[in-house]
Amino acid sequence: MKNDKKINNDSKQELVMDQQVITVLEKxxxxxxxxxIMLDKDTKILLINKAFLAYLKVEKEDAIGKDVIEVDKASRFPYVLQNKKEEIAWKHTFQGGQTAIVHRIPVLNNDGNVLYAFGMILFQDMEEVRSMVEKNKILESELHHYKKQLIKIQGANYKxxxxxxxxxxxxxxxxxxxxxxxTxxxxxLMGESGTGKELFAHSIHNDSKRSPxxxxxxxxxxxxxxxLESELFGYDEGAFTGxxxxxxxxxxxLANKGTIFLDEIGDMPLNMQAKLLRVLQDKEIERVGGNKQINVDVRVIAATNKNLEELVKKGEFREDLYYRINVMVIEVPALRDRLxxxxxxxxxxxxxxxxxxxxxVIKISHEAMSILKRYNWPGNVRExxxxxxxxINLTDGDTITVDHLPYNITKKAPKTIEEPIRELNDIVADAEKDAILRCLEYTxxxxxxxxxxLNISRSSLYDKIEKYGIEV
Structure with a gap:
């Protein structure tokens, strides 16, 4: 009897403590x-705040102590407590017809037994969800836009x-x-003007760990x-007039942690070459008119269309700088060397x-392409x-023909001898294919x-079109 009395007293004490906790939680x-909303392990409602009561359009005394199913017949809380698994951001339609996004979370003790259940409405109607999704799309679009702008500002556009x-x-x-x-x-980067040295500089940066x-x-x-000095190293206030x-x-x-691309470095004055060498060696710069050393972590990519070795011999380019930048040398081929x-x-x-x-304009005639392939291209890709x-500006249709090419290209493009010796059958086949292509273009x-x-039968022409893979 004494033990039974003790158990009853403990239960009453826990109930009082639970009620005290609930009172605090209500506040x-x-x-x-x-x-x-908060339920006990038997799905009885222990706590429901004013916002939930208003949403369900019920009075507090009609909810507290009642089974959640009595307040909302569609409730999934019994399943949540039975399975002991939370349901996060579930779409739920209440018995009043309102559709919302809800959380249902079981609260377990150390032994894995259910103590309580906690629930809340994340979005009170689907319009809120749609609005949130739209706002998120707008934010994502703006973020994408600003990322593109940042890439443009930072300058590396090519891969x-x-x-x-x-x-x-x-x-x-x-x-x-x-x-x-x-590395x-x-x-x-060395090569003639117009070969695409800058594209290589962009691509090297974008493929490096410095790309961000x-x-x-x-x-x-x-x-x-x-x-040039103030452009490279900056200046302090009052360094010079203006x-x-x-x-x-x-x-x-500006390039700190990234890459600086020094184009036409062969044209840099000798006095600036000495200052650039010091920056490469010491990894620090000093602004014009300043007296403070500023540490910089910059990778240098240089480019020139001049022969730096010849400039060194003439005394127009510092030998020590030449060997400092002459580490990874990339000679970009002229267009005539990759026809x-x-x-x-x-x-x-x-x-x-x-x-x-x-x-x-999406096509180039066979004859026009042949001329383009035979030309020497002193101006390279830019030409x-x-x-x-x-x-394109001269065409009336969608095809560039020989008539649209400039005189200096059509008249001066040398005949290319592809190989010193070829089999006669190959030469005849190429000539036959070229004649059919030109005639089809004419007709x-x-x-x-x-x-x-061509003075051949139609069936013979069809056979040759199929043989040479000619698209008509």
């Missing part, structure tokens, strides 16, 4: 505008796939470029000598130029791009006229 949860071509020469150079991107060594950080460009030939208030940050500081890429390059450039001009833009694809002009 906490009632002012909160989010609907909240390896933007360097078009699969010739042996180009692939070899891209292989070296990819290897260089995985921290200084890169020297700035890519800053400076053309050493485009900046006057007396301004200096901006507060000073100015230089390119090296196999002309067709792929032309197709890529046509798409880009057409989109920019709003005039969609090819200008030639195609001129041709605008009319096979009957083509067969008559």
């Amino acid at each position: 906490i949860f009632d002012p909160i505008p989010v609907p909240i 390896w796939e933007n360097i078009v071509g699969e010739s042996k020469n180009l692939n070899q150079v891209k292989y070296i470029g990819r290897k260089a991107s995985q 921290e060594s200084t890169v020297l 950080y700035p890519f800053v460009k400076l053309n050493c030939a485009a900046i006057p000598t007396d301004l 200096a901006k208030k507060g000073g100015k940050v230089g390119k090296f500081e 196999d890429d002309i067709e792929a390059l032309s197709k890529n450039l046509l798409e880009k130029i057409s989109q920019r001009l709003g005039k969609y 090819l791009e200008n030639t195609l833009e001129r041709a 605008k694809g009319n096979k009957l006229k083509t067969s008559k002009l």
Whole structure:
């Protein structure tokens, strides 16, 4: 009897403590505008705040102590307590017809037994959910926009796939470029003007661990000598007459943790070469008019179309700087040394130029392409791009023909001897295929006229079209 009495007293004490806790929780949860409910292990309602009562349109005395099923026949709390697994962000339709997004969470003790259940409404109607989704889409769109803007500001817009071509020469150079991107060594890009050295600089940066950080460009030939130092290293306030208030940050500081691309480095004055060498050695700069050393962590990619070795011999380029930047040397091939890429390059450039001009020219005639492949291209890819833009502006249809190419290309393109000796059958086949293509172009694809002009039967013409894989 004494033991039974003790058990009853303990139970009463726990009940009093539970009631005290619930009273405290009511004071906490009632002012909160989010609907909240708390059940015991038998799904009886222990606590329901004002927001939930208002949502269900019931009085407190009609809810407290009642089984949750009496208040909401569609409730899944019995399943949650039985399975001891929470349901997070579930869509639920209450018996009043309201649809909401809810949480149902069982509270377990150390032995894994259910003590309570806690629930809340995350969104009180589906319109809230739709509004949240729309807002999230807008935020994602804005984030995407600002990321694109940041990339533009930082400057590195191109990747390896933007360097078009699969010739042996180009692939070899891209292989070296990819290897260089995985190092921290200084890169020297050499090659004629218009070969695409800047594309390589962009791609190396974007393929490196520095890609999240700035890519800053400076053309050493485009900046006057007396301004080059302040452009590279910045200046402090009052450094010279006309200096901006507060000073100015230089390119090296802007490129911190990223990459600086020094184009036309062969045109850099000798006095600036000495200062650049010091920066490369000490990894610190000093602003013009300043006296404080500023640490910078910058990877340097330099480019030139000049022979730096010859400039060193003439005393126009510092030998110590030359050997400092002459670590990973990449010689970008001239277009005449990768004529196999002309067709792929032309197709890529046509798409880009057409989109920019709003005039969609998508084809180049066989004869025009043959001429493009035979030309020497002293201006390299830049000259090819200008030639195609001129041709697009002259076309009335969707195809560039010989008539749309400039005189200097059509009349001066040398005949290319592909191989010193070829089998006669191959030469005849190429000539036959070329004749059929030119005739089909002349007749605008009319096979009957083509067969008559070539003085062969229609069936013979069809056989040869199939043999040579000619698209009509």
